[in-house]
Amino acid sequence: MALDVPNRLYFTYSFQCKYRRKAPDIDGDLGDWKSDFLVPDVGFLEDMPRICRVYMAWNERGIYFGVEVKKKRPVKSSFARHWTGDSFQIWLDTRDVKSARRAGRYCHQFNCLPSGGGPNEDEAVVKPTQIDRSKEKWDAPAPEEIPVAAQINPEGYSLECALPKEILSGYDPDEFPRLGFTYYLSNSEWPPQWWSAGRDLRVYIDPSTWGTAVLGK
Secondary structure: OOOOOOHHHHOOOEEEEEEOOOOOOOOOOHHHOOHHHEOOOOHHHHOOOOOEEEEEEEEOOEEEEEEEEEOOOOOOOOOOOOOOOOEEEEEEEOOOOOOOOOOOOOEEEEEEEEEEEOOOOOEEEEEEEOOOOOOOOOOOOOHHHOOEEEEEEOOEEEEEEEEEHHHOOOOOOOOOOEEEEEEEEEOOOOOOEEOOOOHHHOOOOOHHHOEEEEEOO
16 A cells, blocks of 8 residues: 655755844734745645745844735634644744654744734734643743734735743754744645644654754854
8 A cells, every 4th residue: 555655754954044133023014024034935845835924033032933824714713722723833942852752841832823812812822832742841931921913914914923032941042053943834724834744744742853943144
């Protein structure tokens, strides 16, 4: 019987994450992001349609993301069930350990939602969570500690968030300029888009399936 092995399983991934001296304004408007900050799209390896653009940057004060998602149906997000509907999930390892199959204390998961937060559940919010089956837990912050904003329009939504160094265990760009990194975009209209690996390869558990973001100037 033939095995359905994802093409990207045969590769490892790394890219240079660009430095931003001035942090972006976290307002959901991606007009101040240049193409230099785009995370390379590798979905072509499996003929996946490109339904979002992901921007990433860093400086001494933290890491920044911008996401632009195309869709026609209304945005739907759930804080309680963050893995459903529309969400942008980020995994980071500030030590980029590829030999471990389970997350350690330097591994983080952030679930970015364009809606689902606030008193009326219509505001953007980031929900930090412990990674399933972790060997060690990280000191996850409260959602209120993470700046985030989104703009929703008839063509989809854009979202920005900042991950301050204070909430990133072990974040030290000078000593450890390589971050384990991957993302997984859930979309209530299109199939999911992922970077280094999908859920079928247990990306939500296994740091060895993540790629690498090299913090460069």
